[in-house]
Amino acid sequence: MIKCISYWANKDGQAGTHPIDDALACTKKAGFAGMELCVGTDGVLTPGTSQAACTAIRKQIDAAGLVVETLASGMSWGFNPASDDAGIRKKAVALHADALQRAAWLGCKAMLFVPGVVKSPLSPDLIRYDVAVQRAREAVKQLLDTAEKVGVDLCVENVWNGLFYSPLEFRDFVDSFSSKRLGIYLDVGNLLGYQQHPPHWIELLGQRIRRVHVKDFQDAFGFLGAYSFCALGAGQVPWQAVMAALRGVGYNSTLVAEMMPWDPSLLVRTSAAMDVIMAM
Numbered sequence: 001m002i003k004c005i006s007y008w009a010n011k012d013g014q015a016g017t018h019p020i021d022d023a024l025a026c027t028k029k030a031g032f033a034g035m036e037l038c039v040g041t042d043g044v045l046t047p048g049t050s051q052a053a054c055t056a057i058r059k060q061i062d063a064a065g066l067v068v069e070t071l072a073s074g075m076s077w078g079f080n081p082a083s084d085d086a087g088i089r090k091k092a093v094a095l096h097a098d099a100l101q102r103a104a105w106l107g108c109k110a111m112l113f114v115p116g117v118v119k120s121p122l123s124p125d126l127i128r129y130d131v132a133v134q135r136a137r138e139a140v141k142q143l144l145d146t147a148e149k150v151g152v153d154l155c156v157e158n159v160w161n162g163l164f165y166s167p168l169e170f171r172d173f174v175d176s177f178s179s180k181r182l183g184i185y186l187d188v189g190n191l192l193g194y195q196q197h198p199p200h201w202i203e204l205l206g207q208r209i210r211r212v213h214v215k216d217f218q219d220a221f222g223f224l225g226a227y228s229f230c231a232l233g234a235g236q237v238p239w240q241a242v243m244a245a246l247r248g249v250g251y252n253s254t255l256v257a258e259m260m261p262w263d264p265s266l267l268v269r270t271s272a273a274m275d276v277i278m279a280m
Contacts, residue, residue, distance in 0.1 A: 001246070002067050003274050004034035004256040006213075011262045016043020020057055024064040030267035031275075034067030036256045037106060039099045041075060047098035054105035061107070069254055070211055071103040072112040076161075080125050081139035082116030082132035093139050097146040104150035110211050111147075112155050112185045115140055118162025132163060133173070140182065147181040155185035155210050158201075165194050167204040174208050183210030187258070188242055189229060192217040198237060202245035209251060213258045214274070232257065232273035240280040 005027055012018040016038065027035040037057075039045050045057070061068045079092040096113055103111045115136035117123045127135075140156065147154040156164075156174070164170040174182055186209045188198045202209065216235030218228050233239070255278065257270045 001252055001278060002033050002069075002254045003031075003271070003278060004036055004067065004070075004254045005030070005032045005267060005270060006036045006072065006256055006258045006260075007038040008072070009257065009259045009262060009266055009270070013038070013262065014260060016040040016045070018044070020044055021060045021064075024060060024066055026267055028064055028066060031271040032066070032267070034069065034254060034256075036070045036072055036254070036258075037068060037108065038072045039075070039102060040073070041078065041095065045102070047075075047095045047102065049102055051105050054102055058105075058107045067254065068107070069109045070112065070155075070256060071099065071106065071108045071110070072256075072258075073099055074114070075099070076114035076117060077120070077122045080117045080123060080127075081114075082118070082127050082135040082163075083125060084127065089135060089139070093142050096139075096143055100143065100146045100150055100152050100154070103152045108152060110153040110155050110183070110185070112157050112211070113140075113143065114159055114161055115156050116161065116163055120161050122160075127162075129162070136163060137173075137176075140177065144177065144179045144181055148179060153181050153183050153210050155183045157185040157190075157213075158187055159190055160193060165196075167196075167201045171205055171208060184208045185211045185213065187213040187215070188237055189213070189215030189217045189235070189258075192219060192236060199241040199245040202242065202249055202251075206249045207251075209246075209249065211254055211256070212246065212251065213256050214277070215258050232259070232270055233276060239277045243277065243280045 010018040010023045081092040118132045218230045218235045
């Protein structure tokens, strides 16, 4: 597996304004083999970034000697593919179709996609579940046309968006499409937030898993109901069982640490923690 870090883990990464060449340099200095690029409606990489600019970024990647195979998008939080507003749904698909083209120009092999939001702290929307699933299906169907055309995998993520909180439902959703370009972007840490056991999801989803995000999660539910994401190794993700399950289904691709917010030691600490986890 390939040890990677998200662009969002850089100082101004969440704002999308951190220079990509500096992010690559910081990534390499911290001991990572690769980095995940991130696209947003504003910042250094957007759905409107030119082909020439993408080619220039690819040259920076190659010069750094890093693996950059994935592109993450958080645009669905602002433009919900399951919105009650048809105009927003159309905009969401258009933004992600353009992002898929940029992923191809950047030489990426996969793009993360949040297919819709039922309810989330990150979105004002409240969409009935069955309606959201149908709209997510419509969005995925449209985007698969682009994904197949440009040769990039469309990877649907499990995230706190109110959708696909069962591995069986997630599996069946993916299997309902015939395209080989559709897969799952499994976020291991996200699963603990809804009382799930990551190794079981890995076993059930198998080779549908195209890419993996790693983060850790602390649950001290008790009387106050406290929980939070935390440093890798400081939470309750069963890393040894997770690594065994990933190897058991033949996963041998990127492991991207999605760690936020930034602090001066974040990349170095995360790199060291991933060395321990990947050796399990």
